[in-house]
Amino acid sequence: MENIVSLNDVAVTFDGETILNKINLDIRDKEFVTLLGPSGCGKTTTLRIIGGFLKPDSGDVMFEGKRINDLPPYKRNVNTVFQKYALFPHLNVFENIAFGLRVKKLSEDEIKTRVGEMLKLVNLSGFEKRNIQNLSGGQQQRVAIARALVNRPKVLLLDEPLGALDLKLRKEMQTELKNMQQSLEITFIYVTHDQEEALTMSDTVVVMKDGNILQVGAPVDIYNEPKNAFVADFIGESNILDGIMLRDRLVQFCGHEFECVDSGFGENTFVDVVIRPEDITLAPPENQKIKGIVRSVTFKGVHYEMVVDTADFSWLIHSTRAAQVDSEVGISFGPDDIHIMHKMEG
Amino acid sequence: MKKLSKLYLSLVLLFLYIPIFVMIVFSFNTTKSRSVMSGFTLDWYVRLFHNELILKSLGNTIIIAVCASVAATVIGTLAAIGISRMGKRTKATVMQVTNIPIVNPEIVTGVSLMLLFVFFQARMNLEFGYITLIIAHITFDVPYVVLNVMPKFRQMQPNIYEAAQDLGCGPVRSFFKVVMPEIMPGVLSGFLMSFTFSLDDFVVSYFTSGATSQTLPITIYSMTRRKVSPEINALSTIIFVIVLTVLIIKNVAEKRKTSRSRLAALEESGRRASRRRIIKRVAVTAVVVCLVAGMTILTLGGFETEVPEELAVEDPDYYTRLADKDITINVYNWGEYLPLGEDDTLNLNEEFTNLTGIKVNYSTYATNEELYAKLRAGAASYDVIIPSDYMISRMIKEDMLLPLDMENIPNYKYIMDKFKTPEYDPDSRYSVPYTWGTVGIVYNSDLTDMDEEDIDWDVLWNEEYADEILMFDNPRDSFAIAQLILGQSLNTEDKRELRAAADLLKEQKKYVQAYVMDEIFDKMGAGEAAFAPYYAGDAVVMMEDHENLGFVIPESGTNLFVDALCIPKGAKNKEAAEMYMNFLCEPEAALEIADFIGYSTPNSGAFEMLDEEVQNDEISYPDDEFLNDKCEIFKNLSDDTNQYMQNLWTEIKTGG
Ligand SMILES: Nc1ncnc2c1ncn2[C@@H]1O[C@H](COP(=O)(O)OP(=O)(O)OP(=O)(O)O)[C@@H](O)[C@H]1O
């Protein structure tokens, strides 16, 4: 498949501060790509560069193989759903959606049909005359999506479109959005800082931090093989410990040596050791290398979340069975539950 | 607590609205009194529309306010757009800078603008007038527009400008399609605010206006020397009603808008909407009709007045010499000091123009000092001014007047001999007397049974009338009374004598109810005080309205004042100015003037035409012997003496 959007060595600085650090990204046609990262990492900035609202200080923005750095936003075949919707308050629902079509000077009939179709798609038929301010967050959300989609862009940029919605509505909208993307066959570039959302919706996830792209890959790959401790932690909360790789398949942490399945780190190398909370089981303390005191137990629906303090670390453990608070427990995991990762530079 | 805050609120509202209510009531009063309501009349409204000066200044004010506020709205909106896109720190700095004209005392703004304009006047032929006024008004209007528009940018949905571009609009079109509707309320209120600020600005306009563009606030202020005429009440009432209507309509429209958007949630009833639309249209039409009607009346000015007979002049040929030269002269006079067609008087300026083809630009001031300051600033050039005696001698000394060519003023022959070669202008080279009068004592016969002959200056020190005595609220006039009692010259520069007069005034303070100027009319009229010193001409007017008031010129002597026509240095049309002076000395013109002002005329031709009763009136025309022996005219005092007197006066008024 061909790349529809590419960023080559794109860098942005504001007031001498690096916001995007020469990022490279290729997005294939009809793909659902999600930019995932903590607040302030540069997700919106990346979208603004693709939308044309911001010019990179250096690097190239490519669209279907052509450099579009100097193409103004209103000439790009890209539409945006803004982080706070940015609907036009002085226009009603119909006119908001029809805005782009009117600019293109389409006939009144065609505008009516296309807006009607869009309203049906986002489930807002009958809301044509409504005032924007009188809509709920979810409805505004859907107007914003309809306003962008009605122009039939090749690429739709969505900046945390579900951020303001409650959990239930969010789940519904996630499914709706995914369905729309598939039925309309449009490339979606989607921004979120919710890892679950990223994993459920995307074809490709791009993990960002401090203006850098840390990892690009399918959700399953990112989850199972995070490149470093940050990605691992961001994708799902993890226990991250300082360790020393003594040799292949032998690692030392918490004052003990453990067997593991990783190799190729050399000998006596400092590494990050990542163990997922759900991979740990609680055992009687007697014959375990690591023992600790249960500090807290929280019911999470499917499982209990427990914090167990040992001498030098606070462990996060997920289990379907609860332990007694203040009791002593042993912490147990197998060799393939231990993930060894290179320390991040810096 | 709640009760208290309600009480507080009603008190505040009361204070805000009572004055307006009082003003409206008195705009229908049959007499000029501001304290006694004696009957209902629409007279003042009729007269208002015959008062050329007020209408002209109102026109000026509206033109300037419209131009300035429109320009300021455009500039301010553009500025707000620029500022809203700046970085945080630059934004804060720039906002501080734009706010300076708001916190800056107006007087500083006014003076500095005047200096700037004077600077350019010399270099670029910039005339003080509409242009300078409009620039000045724009200067203080712009910050208000910026202040009103900026919050709209802050409240605006972020990114809607970008959203419009995202949907295919170019930058400019995006601005007008989505940003403009959002900031429009701010732009509108900025416009309204600057319009009203322009309408009633006094200080800045005072410093930046020229001979041709007097605004309403300045005209009204210049009328305060005499007594603010109820026409002003009528005018203020009209303005208040118009503003109120505009505000009500604006609010109703806004309310309708919000309630409609709420309604939109339900099915909107078409019938209701259309009925509302009709109501709105009717309301808007009503206002427009009112405004148009008002404007028509304004432009037609003194329509359908019974035009009095034309003024007869002695030698019509004399007046046609300059007819085809297209000259305009600038005349600067006291407020209400020349008949301009009010109350079926002749409009002397119009008569002059008809006669000579010379146009007259007429503007007014309230004090000699104001006139002096205006001339000194060099901001405007005048052709004819009318200062008082002591100011004339000062201007002569400071070389501010042009010597007159008496050949051009043949009517000077009508000036009574006793007013020729006065001390303030010993060779009669610079001035032609215009009006004169004396100072005397107004008394209320309900509050005293003293005989008129017994009333002398010392009555103002009479313990019996403690708290029923009013006194002049200016040092020169007050000192003069003390000096008359002490037998000093009114022009003494001897500090010991001045100190003695001050001591006497201090002694008087415990009997004085208030130090006032034109409130004397109201206080005496309402019977609040028994005695007050005042000028003879004004007292005569007062007595016409109130039978119980009387006026005496104390036999021991008094101050005689003369206001005279002069031509200041820098006059551009001296010959036309002299023609104007000559015209005002035509006996019939002088008679009109004396009739209108109520002061005495120095013109023998006019005097001859007076009723015998008036000729023999001791108040208006005391006999020559008294005038010569017992009356003294003010001369200009040295700066040092003026300052000393001012200090003593402050001491008197503030001391215990
Ligand atoms: N116009 C600007 N001027 C200066 N700094 C800016 C500007 N816009 C963004 N930044 C900075 O750039 C960094 C990245 O911002 P960006 O909006 O891309 O973050 P984000 O990943 O979208 O975060 P969030 O999840 O909170 O929306 C932030 O540190 C932000 O403060």
Ligand SMILES: [Mg+2]
């Ligand atoms: Mg963002």
